[in-house]
Structures are given as C-alpha cells and as structure tokens.
Amino acid sequence: MFFARNMRVPALACLLLNGCLFSKDADPPPPDPEPVWFSNDVTGLEFAKAPSTKVLKNGDTIVLNAAPVKKSFHGHEVRMLAYNGSIPGPMIQVPQGATITLILRNHTGFKTSLHSHGVRLDYLYDGASGFSQKPIANDSSFSYRIHFPDAGLFWYHPHTREDYEQEMGLYGNFSVTSPDSAYWNPVNREQTLILDDFYLDPATATAPFRTDGPSHTMMGRFGNIFMVNGDTNYTLEVKRKEVVRFYFTNASNVRTFHLGFTPDPTTTSRYIPLKIIGADNGKYEYDTLLPNEFLAPSERTVLETYFDTPGDYFLLHDTRFPVGCLPTQDSVYVMGRVRVLSDSVSTGYGRTFPERSAHLETIRSIDSVRSRLDTSVPPDKILFLTVKLGQKGDGADMPLMKASAAQHDPGDVVGKCIEWYDNMPGPNAQSTVDNVRWIVRDSTTGAENHDINWRFKQGSKVKIRIVNDGLRSVHPMPHPIHFHGQRFLVGSVNGIPNRNMAWKDSYLVGVGQAVDILLDASNPGGWMAHCHIAEHLEDGMMFPFYVDP
Template sequence: MSKYLVVAIIITVSLIVGYAAYSNSKQTTSSKVGESGEFSTELESYPVAKKTEIVELKNGDSYNLTASIVKKNINGADVKMLSYNGSIPGPLIKVPQGGEITVNFTNNTDVDTTIHSHGVRLDNQFDGVPDVTQKPIKVGESFTYKLKFPDAGVYWYHPHIREDYATNSASTRIFNISIPNARMRLVGADNGKYEREEWVDSVRLSPSERVVVEVWFDKSGDYQITHKTPQNSYTMGAIDVAPGPVTTSYLLVPRVNQDIITALGPLRPQFTKEVDKTLNLTLSMMGNMMQQEPNTIEITSSGFSPKTLTISQGDARGYPINFSEYQQLTNSQIRNSATWNSYTNKNHVFLK
C-alpha cells in the first residue's frame, strides 16, 4: 500500500515579528508618530515593501540594518508594516560558521525597538532584551551589535519589544497540540536536536516555544491540527496530504544523535550529584468575595505521587522542591482546583 509522509513540521506558538495594521488610504489617526511609543496606523507616503534580498557576509564584515515603515497591498487593503531594510521578511544574512559580524542598526520606525538574534549563542550585552541587556533603541537612534555564530543553523532576528502589538499571538496558556490519526516523532526544540527521538501523541507548547516533529501519514486526506484541553478540543489548522507513493526511508526508525550524546557527556555527572540547593515554592491565595472555600493546590511530577496543599483565604503554604528527585525534562504541573479556574490556568514547569 502507498504511504504518505510529511517531514519536519515546525509546530510553533510564537509572537509575530512585525505588526500589520489594516487601513484604507483615507484612514487617519489621532496619535502622533513616535509619541509615547504609539504605533500610528496612518499610511502617509510610506514606500512599498520590496523583495527580500540575500546578503552574504564574511568573518569580520559590517552590515547596516535599518528598521523602517513600509506598506503593502493585501487583498485590496493597504497594510502598514515594519520592515528591515525595506523588506518583509528582512534580508537573509548568511555568515560562515565560527564567524563574527558587526550589525549597525538604526531605528527609523515610530516605536522603540531592539534586535534579538533568536537561538544565536552570543555575548549577553548584544542579546537585545530591552531593559535587561540593553536600553530600548528610541526612534531615530542607533545601536551596534557584535554577533558571533559558533553553531551552524538557521536563526531568526526580530524585535524584543512592544510584542503586545502582535496579531494572532498567544496569551499565557499552554497549547496541547496533536494530529489525530497521524504519528508524530519528536525531533528537537529551540536548543537543537534531542539525544534520542521518540514517538509522541502530542506536544505541549508555551507561548514563543517551538518544537520540531516529523509526522507519518499512512494515507492521503485532510488531517486536523488540534489543541486539546480536559473540557474541549479546538481545531488550530489542517494538513492536506496529497496522494502518491513516497519512500518510507528512515522515518519509522527514531534517530539516536550521537553527537548530542557526546556533547552532553561532560555534564552527566551533574545529573546525579548531591543537590546544591532546595527551592521553596510558596503558594498563597488572596482573600476575595468570590472564593470563600479553601483552595487545594495539586502538584504533580512525572513518576512521583501527587502532593497537595490546602490554602484558605489570605493563607500561604511552603512546598520544598528537591531537584535531586527529578530526572531531566521532568514535566511538573501546578494545578488550581478552584472551580472558577480552567485548564488554561495550569502552569507546566519543565525542569532541565
């Protein structure tokens, strides 16, 4: 029987790089450009976004990158967008592995911004996190980034500020993603490949988290991408698998990545060493008129019996967490049992 295959689907719940505000040519706004970081939706005479270019740099090169406002016509509507060097997406920058470049960045938008080089191992001062590793780059100001590229890969540069403007973004909820009637194999995540791939029924993602899965479809047709909670199941999208034979190849055999196993070798003694410190998780409940009964907090961890704490209004309880008990990638949940809380109020903590 013919088999069908989709490989390396990147499931992502992430904040969008730029903000697009739909308007027509007659639309105006009361906010002034750049005033208090307001994002004006006025189109004015902004240039049309141009085609993305590919830039190849050598070790030691410098490159000028400018964030500016452009417009596009999408389905008959003019859209205001933020661009890099006039294009969306911005330039594809190629740098040799082991290379270091200088990026001279200028902010010509009407909001504060920074550049975060997602996934790149670089000096902390150039990580682009506003008010943590640097001050926000104000309108009309510039900043120089020194970027190192010790690892091969494809990375994403994007603003790390004003993310509340992003459209179609997630809140603080966890997404429990699955593809019914298809087999998913977990390959890796933001930090790269896993030591060993494994078949999974679903993956749980927090906002801005990404994982890579390979999916095996045994027949053609439409497959739903779903988000399941204890109460409901939501369709997030669909995959249309076309008919036609493909080679099964390596897909059905999970890979063992010996290079990752070797790289983690020096760290393995840390996995079983005596605990360095015990963290105390304090759970408290504010008094209010809506919640009169004591609240029960349930803490569960993979392979261990659940522990519960009962907390009354205005009370607090301490729960010691001994990390020596937990294996790598242990999935711990802290769940509020109050009836007015839902699945989206669960906090999932992955201990690494």
C-alpha cells in the first residue's frame, strides 16, 4: 500500500463505514442488525492434542472427526476446532499413486467440507462446498475418495466458511512419498511444520466470529498469536552436524511469513543457509541456497539446513527487510527454536549440504512445455485482481489518492508489497461482504468472480496472465492465487523469465505484478480458482473453470 498512515486510515474508514458515500441530504442507510456470533463456550470440551502421524497404504480408510476442542493461550481457555482432537489434524502419509478413503464426520455444530489442497483428485471429492459438493450438515458424514498422483507435500482444510473453520484449527498435511528412495536428498531427520497465526481479542480473551459471514474482508484477519504445529513454543533438539529437512505449510488466513534460522535474532546478518529444494507440487529444477524463504498463505516449501555448531537457533518470521508496503515495524517474531546439542551425529551430510543439485525429472516434465512459457508468446487468458468499496461492494474501482501516491515511487514497490500486519484494525474489523468486494475479472469478457465461465480441453496447456491492479487500487495488496485440481508453472513475473521452476498450485501475485502462469489442464471436471486469503475467498474472490475430457 502506498498511503501515508495519517492519510490512509481516515479515508478507508470513511469508505468502509459508508460515511462518505452519501450526501448530507440523503437518507442514511438502515442500521445493520446485531450480529450473531459463533459460540466461545468451552464447558465440557477436551484440550486439543498434539498431532499424530497416520501411515496409510493404497486402499486404506481413515476417519476424521471434526469437533470443538479447547486450547489455552496466555492462561485463557479458548474454544477451537480440531480433526480427531488435534491441532493440526493427523499428518496423513501415503505412497504416490495410492487411493484412500477419507470419511469426514462433522460434529462442529455447523456445515463443513474438506478440500484436499493441491491434490489432483476426482473433482467430485474436491470439497468445494456449494460447487463440487453439498456442504456436510452437522452430525452427518461424507466419504472422500482421494487419489494421489504426485509426490510432495499437500494439505487438507475446510472449504466452507474457511475464514472461521480453518482459523479455528481445521487443517492438516498429506505427505505423499515417492517410490524412488532417492527422490529427496539424504538427511538425518525430517520435520513437517504447519505455520499459523491466531487472533485472540485482548479485551475478551475470545476469538469473535460472526455466523452471517466474514469480517476483516479488506485486509484479512491477522493473528496476534503464532503457532507451529499448534504449539506456541515449538522446540526441536538435534545433534551437532545434523542436516534437517523441513516441510513447511502456511495455514494462516492472510499472513505471509519470511522464515529463517539464526543464533542471534537481534541482527539480520547471521542467518544460516537454507537449501530450497521443493515447492507445492514437488521439486524445483535446481536447488538454491538462501538465507530466508517467503511463504504465502496456502503455499508449501521444502528446505534443508545444516546445524554444525552447538547452541540455540531461532526460527524467525522476520519483517526487517525492505519488502513491506506498510510503514515498517522492524518486527521479529520467534516461531520456535532448534537446540543443537554438543554430541555429533554419527553419520552426517554436512559435506554435501552446499551442493546444489539439478533435478532431471522436474526439468524433463517442463521441457515439453517450456516454449509456451517464452515471454514472446501471448497469454490465452488475462485476469485482473482489484477491489470495489461501498454498499454491497458495488462502487466503482477506487483510484489511488493522488497526494499519497505522489509520496511513493511505484518502481520501488512493485512486487515487493507484502502486508506484514494490520495497520487499520478498527476499519478492517468492520469491513464485511456488504462494504468490500474483492474481484477477479476476465479482461476479455469483463465477467467477474462467479460469472467467469472458462472451459478448457483436457490436456491443454493454458497460458494465463494474472495482473494485480494494486497500483490503481484504493487498497493495494498481494493475493495468493490458487487453482483447484490442477498444477501450473510460473513462467515470468513482469516479463522477467523464471529460471528455476517447480510445479505449483498457489502463487503470491504481488502489487503491480503481471504474472504469467502455464496451467496444466490435465484433470477433468469442474473446479474453482480463488484468492487464498480466507476473507477474500469468502468475500467472493473466486471463479469456476471447467476441464472437458
């Protein structure tokens, strides 16, 4: 965002609360009815458990019970939701090529569904509530038949009131193992970590959510409590000279994480190297060594790091970098710590850790379509991402304020605008589907959100340009765009080719960016694509597309 703090908040507050959309002679809008809130009662609830790992084989069945639990934060017991009593839900490990049955039993007290995020399964079991399946009523169940064609890290979560149900703890991972024992590099241990932030109202020590629809539709709901695998105090002990592979998933509603391990949180200069080896749907073409990794909502990353010196290493979410579009807080959030013992591991992989491998299977899977990714090839489809404010979100696309826009050089912020925190908590909390409308627009037809109706032939490789119109928007912000049931490649950003690709299902489209992706429309059926900021999804920032056999 490009607004000075002292200018932008009053302007947006005025717009969101409809206080400047009516003349003084006009009749004011009728008052909103008093909202009804989801229950915060913890009476009789069991405490949430730590997650377990369930190893399944082809043909197995697993039952997930979705039901309320409670967790303790800062001495306060808070009502939450869990699969099989744990937050996150069980980590389900299956072999590549397996098909399992997952029976979801709903005891939440309201409707739900389950989406297998990133899995190219039969569309009838995709879990897009109201589209590919009817929502599951309370005290009812649904059997999902889930086939796993790809190795990698995937996850599951609701697709019904995702802003509430996922935020309250309904999420978990699928780990799909390759039959090739050398698919990943040899390491001393592996850790699967789901990152989340959770908002606890400091005045009431509750998590307030309306039953009639989402709030925080402008910026999304930022949390004030950070969790790793449901734990606010994640700790891992390893031996000296261990190489550890971490599988990260971002399950937050809106927050993008900037991750790294360091022995000294007071400086940005002592991060230890991360070897980035995999993304949403498998390995990159080439390993890379970086000090930090960005992880947007719904994205996954697979990385390795080498702990060669005893002591404590802190897992940080670090915003002390010139990539924020809000006034800087220079904030550092300790997500957890790794304690490196003085005893050395008997078999170490430190010598090969700096090596950056080329992954031929990924390279070969891309070679056949690489020419379509050339920046000289025009896109088949173009999408614009924007926002409207006003009663029912039916106002015109809102332009930037000239005075505040003049204070910023767009060239300095294009593609770097990441909202690290909520700098307008009052107006954001009062934004709803009635006064904010986030939009995905087909540039050819002008159709928006659910009125878009794309059809592709199975096997098509569709080049789609996604343009974040934030530079001309009243509220520029990045959007993590997710396509159900398919995979895609990110070919270029603002005309700059991507030289190291991996198959993905989600990608953060930054403010002012034009991102070209190549959609592998290989999986027939009816599907959804949407922004994975949960409040934007529930606000309607989604559209259907169809892959015909």
